[in-house]
Amino acid sequence: MPLSVKRPGRWTLRALLPWLVGILPMLLGLLILNWQAHRELAARAQSTAAQAVEHIDWIVSNLAGAAHSLLPLAGEPCDNAQLPLREVVTRTSFVRSTNLFSNDNLYCSSLFGPYSEPVKTDEYVDGTLRLMDGNSVTPGHALLVYLERNGKHGALTTADGDHLVTALRLIGSNTRLVLQVGPRWMGEDGQVHNDALPAFAEASMQLSSTNYPYSINSGFAAGSAWHLMQSEYPAMLGLLVFIGVIAGTACRWQLRRASSSRAELQRAIEADEFIPYYQPVVRDGDFRWAGAEVLMRWQHPREGMVRPDLFIPYAEHSGQIVAMTRRLMQRVAADLAPHAERFVDGFHIGVNITADHCQDPQLYDDCRTFLAQFPPGRVILTLELTERKLIEASQATDLLFDKLHQLGVMIAIDDFGTGQSSLSYLRQFKVDYLKIDQSFVAMIGVDALSLHILDSIITLSGKLGLGIVAEGVETVEQRDYLAARQVNFQQGYLFARPMPISDFLSATSP
Ligand code: C2E
Ligand code: CA
Ligand code: CA
Numbered sequence: 001m002p003l004s005v006k007r008p009g010r011w012t013l014r015a016l017l018p019w020l021v022g023i024l025p026m027l028l029g030l031l032i033l034n035w036q037a038h039r040e041l042a043a044r045a046q047s048t049a050a051q052a053v054e055h056i057d058w059i060v061s062n063l064a065g066a067a068h069s070l071l072p073l074a075g076e077p078c079d080n081a082q083l084p085l086r087e088v089v090t091r092t093s094f095v096r097s098t099n100l101f102s103n104d105n106l107y108c109s110s111l112f113g114p115y116s117e118p119v120k121t122d123e124y125v126d127g128t129l130r131l132m133d134g135n136s137v138t139p140g141h142a143l144l145v146y147l148e149r150n151g152k153h154g155a156l157t158t159a160d161g162d163h164l165v166t167a168l169r170l171i172g173s174n175t176r177l178v179l180q181v182g183p184r185w186m187g188e189d190g191q192v193h194n195d196a197l198p199a200f201a202e203a204s205m206q207l208s209s210t211n212y213p214y215s216i217n218s219g220f221a222a223g224s225a226w227h228l229m230q231s232e233y234p235a236m237l238g239l240l241v242f243i244g245v246i247a248g249t250a251c252r253w254q255l256r257r258a259s260s261s262r263a264e265l266q267r268a269i270e271a272d273e274f275i276p277y278y279q280p281v282v283r284d285g286d287f288r289w290a291g292a293e294v295l296m297r298w299q300h301p302r303e304g305m306v307r308p309d310l311f312i313p314y315a316e317h318s319g320q321i322v323a324m325t326r327r328l329m330q331r332v333a334a335d336l337a338p339h340a341e342r343f344v345d346g347f348h349i350g351v352n353i354t355a356d357h358c359q360d361p362q363l364y365d366d367c368r369t370f371l372a373q374f375p376p377g378r379v380i381l382t383l384e385l386t387e388r389k390l391i392e393a394s395q396a397t398d399l400l401f402d403k404l405h406q407l408g409v410m411i412a413i414d415d416f417g418t419g420q421s422s423l424s425y426l427r428q429f430k431v432d433y434l435k436i437d438q439s440f441v442a443m444i445g446v447d448a449l450s451l452h453i454l455d456s457i458i459t460l461s462g463k464l465g466l467g468i469v470a471e472g473v474e475t476v477e478q479r480d481y482l483a484a485r486q487v488n489f490q491q492g493y494l495f496a497r498p499m500p501i502s503d504f505l506s507a508t509s510p
Contacts, residue, residue, distance in 0.1 A: 014255055022248020029240035033233055037225040040232075041203035048172030049207035049218040055167045056179065059094045059159050060129065060212045063146035066092045067155040074100045074153035078108030078115075085110035094163050096143075099156040106156065111137065119156065121147065125182035126213040133184075133192040142192045144181070165190040174224065176200055178217040185217075261314045265324075273299050274324050276332050277498040280507075281348060281469060281491040287479075289508065290489060291348025293384070293471075294332050295498045296324070316354050325357060329370050335501040337373040342508045348489075350382045350412065355391040364400060367409050382410040384435060387419030393428050401429050412469065417457055426464060433489075434461045438472020441492070444481045458485050 066088045073081040078100070085098040089110045099115075100108040106117045117136070124130045124147045132143040135158075142161025148154055168177040168188045178197060179186045186192050200219020208215040229237065268274065276294045283290035298306035315321040329351060336349070357363055367381055383404070390413075391397055401411065412433035413421060417440055436457055443450035461468040470482045473492030482490055496507070 017255060018248045018252035021251040022244040024244075025247055026240050026244035029236070029243070033229050033236055033240075034225055037228045037233075038203065040228060041220050041225055042205070044172065045175055045203040045205050045218040045220065046207070048175040048177065049205060049216045051171045052167055052177050052179075052216045052218070053207055053209050055171065056164065056214065056216070057209055057211050059144070059163055059167070060146060060209075060214075062092050062094045063144070063157040063159055064128075064148065064212075066095045066098060066157040067146050067148040070098055070100065070155040070157070071148055071150055071153075074150060074155050075102055076100075078113060081108050082110070082113050088157075092157075094159045095157050096160045097137075097158045099158075100153070101156060102153045104152075119147075119154075121149070121154075123182075129181055129213050131179070131181035131184040131186060131192055131214075133194075142186055142190055161186065161190055161192070172218070174220065175218050176220060179214060180206075180217060181214045262318045262320065265311065265315055265318065265320050268298060268300070269320065269323055269327065271301075272327070273301070274328060275299050275500070276328055276335065277500060278504040279491060279498040280496045280504075281350065281489050282495050284483060284486060284488050284490075287490070287495065290344070291350065291380075291382075292504065293350040293491060293498075294328065294352070296328055296352070297498075316356065319356065321354050322357050322360055325351070325353065326362075326366050329366055333370050333373045335505075336379070339505055339508070340374050340378050342505075343378060345377050347379050348382050348410075349379050350384050352414065353383045353385055355385065355389045358385070358391045358397055358400065361396070361400065364403050364407070367404060368407055371407065371409075380408065380410060382412050382433065384412045384414040386414040387416050387421050387437075390419060390421055390425065393425070398428075405430060417453060423464070426466070431466060433467040433469055435469045435471055436487075438492075441470050441472045441478055441482070442474075444475075444478045455485070458487060462486075 070081075070085065070088060073084060081100055085100070085108065088098050089095050098110045099106050101119045104119050104121055106115060106119050109115045121127070124145075127149070128147055130145045130147070132145055134140045135143060142164065144159045144161065144164060146157045146159075164179055164186060165188065168179060168186075171177065176198075177188060180197060184192055184194055185197055187198070197217060200217070201222035202220040202224050204217070204219035206215050206217045275297050277297050278292040279295055280289040281291040281293060282288060296308045296312070298308075298311055300306050312321065315324055332349065332351070336343075353363070367383075371379070371381055385391065404411070410432040411429055412435050413426070413431050414435045415437040416434040417437045434457065436454065440450050440454040440457070443454065458468060467488045469489040469491060470478075470487050471491045473479050473482065473490045473494050475494060478492075479490060479494055499507075
């Protein structure tokens with residue numbers, strides 16, 4: 001509402017709300033992005049592990065092929081076998097050395113020829129694969145050894161750990177990979193360990209080879225999901241901040257508007273700044289004053305006299321209109337009751353009522369209190385309900401309208417023709433008057449279609465036995481047109497403008 005008085009701010013829930021409204025979409029968005037990033041990491045961990053398994057399977061298959069081709073030589077004297085052992089090393093990728101053993105004793109090696117060293121066959125996982133932390137030639141340097149046996153004889157082939165390290169490092173650059181063979185494991189640093197596997201903070205998973213007895217563990221370091229979000233979704237993060245700021249600002253703006261309007265209206269109610277203006281309604285025939293419509297004005301300390309369409313919508317929205325109308329009716333009674341003898345019996349006083357007010361059972365008491373201040377029958381109170389915001393029929397409203405009718409209060413449908421009230425509606429609420437909207441009156445002599453509607457409304461009200469009031473009458477032509485159709489009452493600038501009580505009383509003084 002563009003009429004507001006600033007008040008000192010307080011750090012209340014209202015002040016916190018815009019922050020909450022701003023932060024909430026950001027948090028939600030971050031959660032979704034974080035979930036998306038974790039899914040992405042899991043997919044990457046899976047595909048990287050699959051690539052690593054494929055590559056290491058290839059290395060091991062070379063070891064296995066070499067061992068298998070040498071198996072027939074196992075048990076043969078080393079002098080005969082030495083050359084084929086070296087040939088296989090030369091011909092087969094990844095193979096660093098080949099060896100033959102018999103009775104768990106390595107007796108022939110491609111490197112040294114005849115040799116003797118115990119073979120710990122029980123340390124081979126599934127009897128075929130072993131990850132070693134070096135041997136006598138290269139102590140502390142990882143080796144992968146493949147064993148194939150035929151009874152007590154067998155062949156051993158080894159691959160240099162550097163091939164494994166290269167695979168672990170190069171495949172999936174950001175993914176952490178670990179090769180696990182039985183109880184031993186090796187990371188990207190090439191060191192062989194015999195203890196518990198390292199746990200990866202994010203997207204940790206294990207993939208076992210289907211061909212050989214080893215597995216690859218993959219995962220990511222802590223904070224990888226956040227890094228991924230920063231590097232891959234910067235636009236989304238920016239958008240989240242943008243949405244958060246917009247939502248927070250919009251909420252703050254809306255709250256400020258609502259709270260300042262409400263506070264300002266409350267202040268004005270307490271200061272009794274809403275006053276009635278009166279616009280006469282003239283009767284058919286002699287056009288003498290037969291009543292008046294009460295129109296609210298705001299006597300604002302700084303803005304002067306404020307039109308109702310600038311503040312009524314806010315008052316309706318905040319529910320304060322009920323209190324304002326109640327106070328207005330008290331003022332009208334106080335204005336007019338002392339001069340009741342000036343009015344003809346049955347002088348109509350129209351008061352505008354909003355739909356919400358009809359849900360308030362106290363409306364009945366307000367009307368009774370109002371009428372009690374006049375001699376019986378002197379005034380007829382008419383409640384004007386705008387057709388644009390008609391109330392829902394319910395048992396409570398039925399009852400209220402019945403009681404109002406018993407009290408002698410009449411019901412008029414205001415702005416008739418602009419909404420869609422049905423005949424059943426008019427009957428249900430036992431409406432007494434239709435107030436033709438001024439837009440139709442303005443079309444007299446201008447627009448044939450609107451005139452047609454106007455004529456239909458007049459005919460309809462006649463058939464339904466409803467009284468009819470035409471508002472917004474500004475010209476003699478309009479007045480005469482309506483008079484020719486026996487419209488019961490007319491209201492408009494032609495007869496009088498809305499006026500303060502002093503003017504109204506002086507115009508009615510005998
Ligand atoms: P409304 O109930 O249709 O009131 C008639 C409006 O038409 C009034 O405007 C009146 O001044 C204006 N009017 C009267 N004769 C003529 C005319 O010949 N030509 C033209 N152009 N206008 C004419 P106002 O007083 O500015 O009120 C505007 C609206 O504000 C009212 O329309 C009514 O809907 C609302 N309003 C006024 N007072 C109250 C109130 O106490 N309570 C509620 N709920 N609404 C009110
Ligand atoms: Ca009205
Ligand atoms: Ca109107």
